[in-house]
Amino acid sequence: MKKYEVMYIIRANLEQEAIKATVASVNEIFTNNESKVLECKEWGLRELAYEIEHARKGYYVWMLVEATPAALNEFSRIAGYSENIIRNIVVAENE
Numbered sequence: 001m002k003k004y005e006v007m008y009i010i011r012a013n014l015e016q017e018a019i020k021a022t023v024a025s026v027n028e029i030f031t032n033n034e035s036k037v038l039e040c041k042e043w044g045l046r047e048l049a050y051e052i053e054h055a056r057k058g059y060y061v062w063m064l065v066e067a068t069p070a071a072l073n074e075f076s077r078i079a080g081y082s083e084n085i086i087r088n089i090v091v092a093e094n095e
Contacts, residue, residue: 008088009058033071
């Protein structure tokens with residue numbers, strides 16, 4: 001399996017419980033699809049570089065994962081329609 005860096009931004013107007021639940025559900029996407037979450041760092045609330053869907057702030061989360069293509073596809077699919085996640089990106093690590 002290859003290593004990937006995953007970053008996503010959660011809506012800032014959510015309660016802390018909803019943010020924790022979103023982070024946990026994203027981690028489960030990878031663990032349920034035969035992948036490993038090597039690191040997960042919550043960078044917290046930050047100013048966005050530009051306005052996204054009328055929001056000026058977002059809750060940033062960065063992850064390092066060893067993932068299968070199925071896990072990456074599932075993450076992209078769910079992050080694409082999730083109302084809590086406003087942006088996401090997956091980048092393959094150089095080895």
